[in-house]
Amino acid sequence: MRLTFYGGSQEVGRACMLLEEGKRNLMLDCGIKLGEKTEYPLMDDDELRRVRNVTISHAHLDHSGYLPHLYAKGAKPNIFLTKPTRDLMGVLLSDYYRIHHGEAGRRKLFSMKDVDGVLKDAKITEYKTQVNTDFKIMFHTSGHIMGSAITQIDEGNRRILFSGDICARKGRVLDPCEKNLSADTLIVESTYGGVDDIIPSYKESYQKMVAIITKTINAGGHVIIPSFAVGRAQEVLLALDDYMRSGAIPATKIYVDGMIVKAMKIYRHNAYYANDDIKRRILMSEDDPFKSPNFYRPKSKTKEDVLEEPCIIVTTSGMLTGGPVGHYLEKLGNDPKNTIIFVGYQADGTPGSKVVRGEKKIMIRDRMIELKLKVESIKLSGHADYNELIQFVHSVKGLKRVFIMHGEKMDMKEELEKKYEVIVPRVLETYSV
Ligand SMILES: [Zn+2]
Ligand SMILES: [Zn+2]
Structure with missing residues (x-):
């Protein structure tokens, strides 16, 4: 061959x-x-x-x-x-x-x-x-x-x-x-x-994430988690839901935006292909992790409700190349109370990789945005x-x-x-x- x-x-x-x-x-x-x-x-x-x-x-x-x-x-x-x-x-x-x-x-x-x-x-x-x-x-x-x-x-x-x-x-x-x-x-x-590409255990990474989120929410800030629509988003959302149910992170709304919403539906409809724990929860109980009461969608196109009070926003795109994350950074990016947490791979040259490297001004959708919010990265590959x-x-x-x-x-x-x-x-x- x-x-x-x-x-x-x-x-x-x-x-x-x-x-x-x-x-x-x-x-x-x-x-x-x-x-x-x-x-x-x-x-x-x-x-x-x-x-x-x-x-x-x-x-x-x-x-x-x-x-x-x-x-x-x-x-x-x-x-x-x-x-x-x-x-x-x-x-x-x-x-x-x-x-x-x-x-x-x-x-x-x-x-x-x-x-x-x-x-x-x-x-x-x-x-x-x-x-x-x-x-x-x-x-x-x-x-x-x-x-x-x-x-x-x-x-x-x-x-x-x-x-x-x-x-x-x-x-x-x-x-x-x-x-x-x-x-x-x-x-x-x-x-x-x-x-050198060694990734800490999920547990270690999530502990770090829980600490950052708790600190930001308690200080009255917003947490923005840019994520790829398929894969990381579902993993992160289910983890956030677990930590919120257990009280490890303060009770607050978790907004889900962008293509992640559609991907969540498909994950749910294909529960048969998930691990046994998820399968059991969806197929044999009313406790559907993909439809948690902790998850919210923005009410309008302008997303004012999301901006009102401290909350967590999980949205596309993962490397800041498009999706609703640009809108959130425009509105929330210049407030040092807020935090952006990167959870995935950032390819060279993308706005995401520039922010991770410490650049404070980035171009999103032809607009220069000045960033004053805290920037964190968690390895959750x-x-x-x-x-x-x-x-x-x-x-x-x-x-x-x-x-x-x-x-x-x-x-x-x-x-x-x-x-x-x-x-x-x-x-x-x-x-x-
Ligand atoms: Zn892949
Ligand atoms: Zn690939």
């Missing part, structure tokens, strides 16, 4: 690989890289139209965002994914469509019809169920967001695993990624592939940290060869080379596997 990397090599974004054997083929993920300028997988149109099958590891756009482009170019592959991935992709691809078409002067590369086509044709695949296409494929849980999967590909006596994005810890909503799988070849993410990545790789039985992608720091290479052949592929490189 031949494996070509069309994106996601030594970068976080536009994950896209193609596995081929003669005319048979399978694309592993089909992502874009959002930034000042959107970047796409470097596959030419003729090649795209030859793609027969695609697996999508999870709904995040860096793994799924290129699908409507594929449709627009006339490709019509079989798309295999889990049900939550399909449902969450509906929200994320629609939002991508809105952004893509909102940009003045840009050539429109796909339509809503293409988004609908992708969602309609997608073939829902359960975990642990083998599907026979050009290759045999199977999904395992990856713990990153609801529906996220490790993809297993079987061909004769060969087995390839693609980790997708993995989280090795049990979260509020999901079980950790599956371990001890077997394969001869592994393609593994490396978001936290730097030897949905990705395995350096040690967990190494442990995950070592847990794979029969492993000989490792490809490292979806990351910028490659310290893992040296450590893994003690035991395996390790490759850090570049974009457009092809390997025989």
Whole structure:
């Protein structure tokens, strides 16, 4: 078989690989890289139209965002994914469509019809169920967001695993990624592939968050938590709800805004894919954590009610690149009583990364905002940290060869080379596997 990397090599974004054997083929993920300028997988149109099958590891756009482009170019592959991935992709691809078409002067590369086509044709695949296409494929849980999967590909006596994005810890909503799988070849993410990328335990991080929130609320301030809509937001909201119920943080309203609201509904409707605790609460009791009485929505477009009294606001976007967070920073950013708490990865060059580095003036939606509020960061990642990545790789039985992608720091290479052949592929490189 031949494996070509069309994106996601030594970068976080536009994950896209193609596995081929003669005319048979399978694309592993089909992502874009959002930034000042959107970047796409470097596959030419003729090649795209030859793609027969695609697996999508999870709904995040860096793994799924290129699908409507594929449709627009006339490709019509079989798309295999889990049900939550399909449902969450509906929200994320629609939002991508809105952004893509909102940009003045840009050539429109796909339509809503293409988004609908992708969602309609997608073939829902359960975990642990083998599907026979050009290759045999199977999904395992990856713990990153609801529906996220490790993809297993079987061909004769060969087995390839693609980790997708993995989280090795049990979260509020999901079980950790599956371990001890077997394969001869592994393609593994490396978001936290730097030897210093060690993430404290959830407990430690949440204790810090509880202390910051309590201090801010008691001093009469607002807490703003910018978050990615899918994954971190649900984890953080359920934790806040728990801490408020137990009295660890003062009773106050938790406002939920932006696309998080839609994502919460999808999480709720897919409770079957959550961990046992959440499943039980939703399916067997009236205690629905996604509809907690502590959660509120802003009453109007101008969101005056949110500004009135001390409260917690969980809103998109996670890196301050859009979403309602800009509005809240305009209104609340210049008051030192207030606090912003970052809970996720901040890519270089984003307004979020600038604020974390200490910049006091940032541009949001073409407006310069002066920030006087306190800035805090809490490590609550949905990705395995350096040690967990190494442990995950070592847990794979029969492993000989490792490809490292979806990351910028490659310290893992040296450590893994003690035991395996390790490759850090570049974009457009092809390997025989
Ligand atoms: Zn992801
Ligand atoms: Zn990713």
